[in-house]
Amino acid sequence: MASKNCIIETKGLVKKFDNFEAVKDVSLCINEGEIFGLLGPNGAGKTTFLSVLATTLQANGGSAMVNGFDVSKSPDGVRKSIGMSFQDNSLDIDLTAKENLWFHCRMYHIPENQINEKISQALKLADLEQFADREIKKYSGGMKRRLEIVRALMHEPKILFLDEPTLGLDPQTRRALWEKIKQLNQEKGMTIILTTHYMEEANELCDRIAIIDKGRIVALGTSQELKKSVKGDVITLETRNNQAFAGKKFKFVKNTKLHNGEISLTVDSAEKRITEIVLFAKKSKIQIDNINLKKPSLEDVFLHFTGKTIREAELSAEGQFAERFKASKPELRAR
Amino acid sequence: MWNDVFTLAYREVLILTKIKIRILGLIFNALIWLVAMGFGLSPLLSISGVSYFAFLVPGMIGINLLFPSFFGASTLITDRQFGFLKEMLVAPIPRTTLVLGKALGLSFYATVSAAMVLAFSIILGFQINHWWTIPALIGIALLASLGLTCFGLALAIKIKDTQSFQLLGNFIVFPFFLLSGAFFPLDQAPWFIRYFSYINPITYAIDAMRQITLGIGHTPLILDLGVLFGFFIITLIVAAKLFDKSE
Numbered sequence: 255m256a257s258k259n260c261i262i263e264t265k266g267l268v269k270k271f272d273n274f275e276a277v278k279d280v281s282l283c284i285n286e287g288e289i290f291g292l293l294g295p296n297g298a299g300k301t302t303f304l305s306v307l308a309t310t311l312q313a314n315g316g317s318a319m320v321n322g323f324d325v326s327k328s329p330d331g332v333r334k335s336i337g338m339s340f341q342d343n344s345l346d347i348d349l350t351a352k353e354n355l356w357f358h359c360r361m362y363h364i365p366e367n368q369i370n371e372k373i374s375q376a377l378k379l380a381d382l383e384q385f386a387d388r389e390i391k392k393y394s395g396g397m398k399r400r401l402e403i404v405r406a407l408m409h410e411p412k413i414l415f416l417d418e419p420t421l422g423l424d425p426q427t428r429r430a431l432w433e434k435i436k437q438l439n440q441e442k443g444m445t446i447i448l449t450t451h452y453m454e455e456a457n458e459l460c461d462r463i464a465i466i467d468k469g470r471i472v473a474l475g476t477s478q479e480l481k482k483s484v485k486g487d488v489i490t491l492e493t494r495n496n497q498a499f500a501g502k503k504f505k506f507v508k509n510t511k512l513h514n515g516e517i518s519l520t521v522d523s524a525e526k527r528i529t530e531i532v533l534f535a536k537k538s539k540i541q542i543d544n545i546n547l548k549k550p551s552l553e554d555v556f557l558h559f560t561g562k563t564i565r566e567a568e569l570s571a572e573g574q575f576a577e578r579f580k581a582s583k584p585e586l587r588a589r
Numbered sequence: 590m591w592n593d594v595f596t597l598a599y600r601e602v603l604i605l606t607k608i609k610i611r612i613l614g615l616i617f618n619a620l621i622w623l624v625a626m627g628f629g630l631s632p633l634l635s636i637s638g639v640s641y642f643a644f645l646v647p648g649m650i651g652i653n654l655l656f657p658s659f660f661g662a663s664t665l666i667t668d669r670q671f672g673f674l675k676e677m678l679v680a681p682i683p684r685t686t687l688v689l690g691k692a693l694g695l696s697f698y699a700t701v702s703a704a705m706v707l708a709f710s711i712i713l714g715f716q717i718n719h720w721w722t723i724p725a726l727i728g729i730a731l732l733a734s735l736g737l738t739c740f741g742l743a744l745a746i747k748i749k750d751t752q753s754f755q756l757l758g759n760f761i762v763f764p765f766f767l768l769s770g771a772f773f774p775l776d777q778a779p780w781f782i783r784y785f786s787y788i789n790p791i792t793y794a795i796d797a798m799r800q801i802t803l804g805i806g807h808t809p810l811i812l813d814l815g816v817l818f819g820f821f822i823i824t825l826i827v828a829a830k831l832f833d834k835s836e
């Protein structure tokens with residue numbers, strides 16, 4: 255039974271490309287009116303997951319309901335409820351900004367007498383008024399990004415999907431966009447689902463965050479809850495003999511992870527434990543090159559659940575892609 | 590729905606008119622065909638009592654319809670490559686409307702190209718007996734073009750790169766072009782040419798245009814129009830179905 259306040263609900267959702275499962279058995283409930291973040295490295299399946307929800311890809315298994323509509327049975331109902339800004343360009347590069355916005359208003363049946371007003375608002379919001387009549391092919395990457403996002407907001411959808419909204423934006427623009435997203439959420443009660451690689455963005459914006467890795471949701475909760483699940487602070491060490499540290503069973507260490515020439519120890523009250531660690535190093539004659547104490551961040555949460563930092567996960571995902579790329583059929587590559 | 594069709598069609602036309610060289614290309618194309626074929630051959634021939642030039646005009650209109658209609662559909666592939674297709678696909682617009690809108694825009698352009706051939710022919714001495722034959726010719730051109738663009742779109746949905754589309758398109762379009770009764774009357778042609786011509790929708794468009802301008806033809810006008818309309822509806826449905834499945 256669908257719970258009342260899930261505006262988006264997926265059950266065992268699967269999306270395959272040939273034999274490769276890009277989304278694996280995802281079950282998720284997104285509440286009405288929340289800002290929900292999907293955090294994960296390249297190739298985690300974020301875009302694929304959103305595309306299934308937005309009806310541009312069809313699922314191979316499981317079910318997904320968006321605003322009470324089944325994505326496979328009534329895609330038109332879903333499309334009427336959503337707005338989406340894509341990770342890659344979806345503007346018509348031969349048209350000007352104004353023409354692109356006009357087209358969007360028409361597709362979403364915005365009344366004729368409001369269209370001009372809407373277009374000027376959107377251009378103002380994107381800070382692109384001077385470039386309104388310039389063709390998109392002459393736009394910079396950041397300008398396109400901005401236009402793409404304001405376009406998705408124009409028809410004030412009930413549910414807004416933003417795929418990597420701030421990728422490639424300069425810091426001020428990114429801040430301004432965060433404010434806008436919060437404002438839309440608070441004033442219009444818009445449900446917003448966004449994907450990101452940036453820990454700080456998820457932390458700053460999202461009511462709840464799902465960490466997604468290799469097509470699976472590995473953790474879900476508020477940023478506070480997720481940080482708590484790491485259960486403690488993290489001491490990061492770089493030593494000449496990390497193995498020795500990993501082997502040593504400190505009583506107070508809850509979790510030890512070796513990765514990328516560093517060792518991470520999860521402990522409570524790290525301030526007090528750090529001396530014991532240094533003493534152990536001294537006794538065992540292991541030189542410490544670097545020692546670091548951190549209160550948990552989402553980065554650590556990611557590490558905790560996947561055993562990798564987000565950077566490492568991206569590198570291995572790229573490697574995996576390269577393999578698949580070589581093996582894939584030519585028509586896949588042409589896309 | 591008609592509003593959406595209009596918006597989609599308008600976008601197609603807007604893009605096509607932005608590329609100025611295309612318009613020049615259209616005019617040049619129309620002239621070359623008429624002058625080379627019409628004046629080159631007409632002193633040598635006369636068919637069913639009309640000059641070869643007059644015989645050729647409806648054929649030239651049909652041919653100048655075929656190319657922009659069919660190859661215009663490759664813009665669907667570029668829409669996909671540059672990402673704009675995604676914007677159309679998440680919009681709350683049925684796939685049939687998307688196909689119809691695109692087809693109408695491309696057909697409008699193709700029909701303008703056909704109308705240009707007509708205009709040049711009249712300047713060069715093609716006789717029009719009644720004023721209404723002009724809108725009638727344009728109507729037939731538009732109807733034929735809608736079917737051809739939908740046919741092209743159905744292929745463009747399946748074929749995901751422009752080069753393959755052009756290549757395959759040439760294989761398809763050239764027989765359509767040569768075996769359509771544009772250049773010679775079909776009743777004197779060998780049976781295999783005749784049979785192929787009768788499955789070629791362009792044949793019916795040219796036949797209809799010859800009947801209303803010259804009063805000569807092979808099949809009844811009503812059959813011509815019926816075939817063109819049927820071809821349009823079938824290709825529209827097929828393209829929309831394929832579209833629904835593939836995206």
Ligand SMILES: Nc1ncnc2c1ncn2[C@@H]1O[C@H](COP(=O)(O)OP(=O)(O)OP(=O)(O)O)[C@@H](O)[C@H]1O
Nearest residue numbers: 271276295296297298299300301302303341575586
């Ligand atoms: N059309 C496709 N055909 C084949 N494989 C695909 C296709 N689209 C995505 N994939 C694969 O599915 C996996 C998930 O891709 P997806 O684009 O969803 O990742 P993502 O989390 O959005 O990554 P990024 O952060 O880079 O945007 C990747 O391994 C990718 O290679």
Ligand SMILES: [Mg+2]
Nearest residue numbers: 300301302341
């Ligand atoms: Mg992505």
